[in-house]
Amino acid sequence: MPASVLDLYRRITRWPAGHWLFSRAVCFKAPYFSSIRPRIELLEPGRCVASLRHRRAVTNHIGTVHAIALCNLAELTGGLAIDAGLPPSMRWIPKGMTVEYLRKATGTMRAVATLARPVAEAGEGYELPVDVAVNDPAGETVFRARIAMWVSPRR
Template sequence: MTKTPATLALWQRLSSKPGGRWLFTQGVCRRAPYFSTIRPRVQALDTGRCVVSSRKRRSVENHIGTFHAIAMCNMAELAGGLAAEATVPVSHRWIPQGMEVDYLAKAETDLTTTCVIDPPSQWEDRQTLLTPVDVRDAEGNVVFRARIRMYVSKKPSR
């Protein structure tokens, strides 16, 4: 039996309770304060999948009144990181290695970010895990796409 990653176990405990998703998101933002700039809300988290939303408001807008590119990068990194955290076995660790992004359309509404990972059947001592992320507007159009490479390695023995 494999052990559930702590972040995923916490989500499973909190997400179905009143205010649990909000509390979980606040905890994530406390550990990584830069995510709080987009005021995210984790909507779903499971092995290989994470969904995060963010409302469009003045503090995430650029000079033309659309969702700022770096705010969308933060959303992508949050969804990709949580998906990796929920997917990578507890015997391993991960860190972002690089991110490629495509700005596909103006982001003029609230956004929903989805990362779906296809985990390997066998975890190596060292490998790169691709975490593809789509950011969609309120109409469901993909406005931003990211491909985040996560470096995954076995945790050192203590």
């Protein structure tokens, strides 16, 4: 049986530059996330913390971190948080996301994703909300998202 994402995280992050290497591995598996160059800082069942460095490639026309880069960071952390506690018999996919842009996003952004409740095995699909808060370097929340994840049995 293949190792879970949590097993890989725990194994790889013990090495020097392990968080960087794990972040690159995630982006290799899901290439779209490479556009924001995330750094996964913490992963545990039901919780993920990742950062996004403010650089030209994620900057909009007014000099702040682009709204879609923040959405990308939210989806990445939300997905990893759910995946880390997912029973092998279940799978997930984002079903929808509501977002709030609260203030200008400048500097390194830090996202914290938490599940509303633990992932449970079930005979049929169900919706599981994941909350994500993104803070700026001063600790101010600049963005919030609630992602509706659809969790269902593997076929």
